[in-house]
Amino acid sequence: MSRTLRTTLITLGVLLLLYGVFYFLGRPAIPLPTIRYPVPQGQTLHNLVTATEADEIKLDLNTKGSLNLTSAGEELVKLNFTPQTLATTLDLALKLAPGETLQAYQQFVDRFPVYPWLLRYTSELFFHVLPIRFSVVMTP
Amino acid sequence: MKKNTNLLKLIIAIVLVLGISVMQHTPSAVAEIPMQQDGPANRIYIDVTYDPVTQTYSLGGFSSAELEQYGAPGFTPELWQVLASLDSITLKLENEQFNLVTDEEQLASIAWDASSRQILYGMLDAYIELGRVDLDRAEAWLDKADIEFSLRNSKELSDPLLIQLATLLQVNIDDDNGAVNVEGIPTGFGLTPEIQEMIRAANLNNIKLCWNKGVIDSEINGSTLPQLTLYEGGINVVDRAFGLSLGDLGPIFDSTFGAGIVFGEGDPVTGECLP
Structure with a gap:
């Protein structure tokens, strides 16, 4: 067995072993650094942020299927999703979108036919295999 | 060579164990909806408190001012006259009985089983022409219904509305x-x-x-x-x-x-x- 093949197999084995541990721990979402976003005055979102007592809204997206909006620990809105429900929402949003959005999307898909598959694959990957979590803190 | 064979065996074993465990766990983010045991049940509780002196009323936990803001209509002078002479009226539809209670005295009790309801639908149809109201739909609503409507002469805020x-x-x-x-x-x-x-x-x-x-x-x-x-x-x-x-x-x-x-x-x- 060549040295390259051996190294590849060992790396693969270590990766699988690590993922096994990760899986048996319940696939906790991998946290990414929190982004702070000062919302410019005049935006609708700015009014919402300033209407909270803490002057802050935190958006938490967990690709395992939840999106939470909180303010100083108080829950404001929560969305639970699966790749299927997300696909239904996207499909509906495209049909309801004003103007030529649907046609533009269809033209894009005609050029890149792999796109719908890639989109579904990505959402399935981050939902089932490698969930990640990221947060955006919105301040005035 | 033997070392490499052992390594390969180890990797294959890990892949097999992971593959089986992945197949045995079906992750889902959707919360399980508890199954209802006794079929549909429609519960409604509407409490109204009224004050004949100020001629204001509160409904379902909403104050008179809030109701006014939502555009709720006021009572007619005739109705205020009737209400002023009463302390309370309760209409209660529970199980197979329909009860009317005024000032804590039972005024009437009507059977509310399927056959009684059919008679009522017949009477209503004869007098006010139910028209497009589907009787099957009426049964879907009224079978296993638990409805209470309470009118109380009180300055207090009414009890919160219950709609299930x-x-x-x-x-x-x-x-x-x-x-x-x-x-x-x-x-x-x-x-x-x-x-x-x-x-x-x-x-x-x-x-x-x-x-x-x-x-x-x-x-x-x-x-x-x-x-x-x-x-x-x-x-x-x-x-x-x-x-x-x-x-x-x-x-x-x-x-x-x-x-x-x-x-x-x-x-x-x-x-x-x-x-």
Whole structure:
């Protein structure tokens, strides 16, 4: 067995072993650094942020299927999703979108036919295999 | 060579163990909906307190001022005259009995089983012509219904409204003019031509919408949408941000109800909202 093949197999084995541990721990979402976003005055979102007592809204997206909006620990809105429900929402949003959005999307898909598959694959990957979590803190 | 063979065996073993364990675990982010045991049950409790001196009333936990803000109509002078002579009136429909109690004295008790209801429907049809009201739908609502309507002479704020409806409200949107009918009864409301056009473009046949104490479950053309949970605190933030003056939303957040909205000749929405 060549040295390259051996190294590849060992790396693969270590990766699988690590993922096994990760899986048996319940696939906790991998946290990414929190982004702070000062919302410019005049935006609708700015009014919402300033209407909270803490002057802050935190958006938490967990690709395992939840999106939470909180303010100083108080829950404001929560969305639970699966790749299927997300696909239904996207499909509906495209049909309801004003103007030529649907046609533009269809033209894009005609050029890149792999796109719908890639989109579904990505959402399935981050939902089932490698969930990640990221947060955006919105301040005035 | 032997070392390499052992390494390969180890990797194959890991792959096999992981593969089997992945197959045995089916992850899901959707919360399990508890199955209802005894079929649909519709519970409604409406409490009204009134003060004949100030001629104001409170309904379902909403104050007189809040009701006025929502555009609730006032009572007629004749009604105030009747109410002023009473301390309380309670209409209670429970199990198979319909009771009317005034000033803590039982005034009337009517059997409310299926055969009694049929007689009532016959009488109503003869006098006021039920017309498009579907008797099967009436039975779906009234069978296993628990309804209490209470009128009390008191200055206190009324008890919060309780609405727990397992039966779906059947809403039909007319394909031609966008008129909204609820359980076959025209509401006088209609969708604008722009919204009708959007619905046609999106090829919407029906929508199932369930509200369960802030949790919204919905289906469009039979496909499930993400589950949305609204919290009272969140609605209060929106209220403050846009000055909507929504008032106390506690009774709404304690309620359970749902609707099956059908567009034109779309397929009817079946099932019910399970609290």
